[in-house]
Amino acid sequence: MIVVTGATGNVGSALMRELAEAGEKVVAVSRGEKPVNLPEGAEHRRADIGDPDKLAEAVAGARALFLLITGPQLVEGPAPAEVLKTIAAEGVRRVVFLSSQGAATRPGSDGYARTLEFEQALAASDLEWTVLRPGGFFTNTFAWIEPVRAERMIPAPFGDVGLPQVDPRDIAAMAAAALREDGHDRRAYTVTGPELVTPRQQAQALAAALGEPLRFVELTREQARVNMLRFMPGSVADHTLTILGEPTREEQLVSGDVERVLRRPATAYAEWAVRVAPAFRSNR
Secondary structure: EEEEOOOHHHHHHHHHHHHHOOOOOOEEEEEOOOOOOOOOOOOOOOOOOOOOHHHHHHHHHOEEEEEEEHHHHHOOOOOOHHHHHHHHOOOOOOOEEEEEHHHHHHOOOHHHHHHHHHHHHHHHHOOOEEEEEEEOOOHHHHHHHHHHHHHHHHEEEEEOOOOOEEOOHHHHHHHHHHOOOOOOOOOOEEOOOOOOOHHHHHHHHHHHHHOOOOOEEEOOOOHHHHHOOOOOOHHHHHHHHHHHOOOHHHOOOOOHHHHHHHOOOOOOHHHHHHHHHHHHHOOO
């Protein structure tokens, strides 16, 4: 049995489908705040990483775990070593941890301190582990849905700064490979898309996918921060904006890890835009 935490998110929901289609017995774990759309044969258990007792119940009987920390857990909660001790006591032997590229490129930043602590705790444990370090997700641009629908407008900061963002389905496919296959133990993969893409280029790709013009409006850093604070802690928002506006050379490198592991190219943003275009179309 494989347990997937964060099962209602962009990566977790895709991973659930991937594992179920591969014939795995899979359990979705979430806090119960959002509806859970389960693939056939899957089970849902309600738990929070911050509650050791509930976490133990959720992973009982599992051999492998996809571990995701979000929201408050990005900056606070039980010590990572205690979380790993809890799951190991229930029989889990293999963990795939969704980290962040920033944990490697900016290890001194407060916004990635807890993520890095989880990586370090895994490295010190007796568990089999794999770390996935993606940069930005294509799905971050779902924040544009409402302005696109209402005003045919896309607001974003740093319009001409390119980053090799990634399709969450590619992250899920990498996680499924590491959860199901041998050969990924004690490996950290940098998970990127196939090319650098700027917010302005993403807007152009969405316009092409929708078949209509969209107006790009470049936000200031502070305007973008106000928007981000609706979804993430302030320290995480600040470091995210620093990466978006002032990426290091390493953060702009295209990794070949997706192609090496999955034996296919990473998904391009334009391809993703075509797939999700209906979400941006007006309901009117």
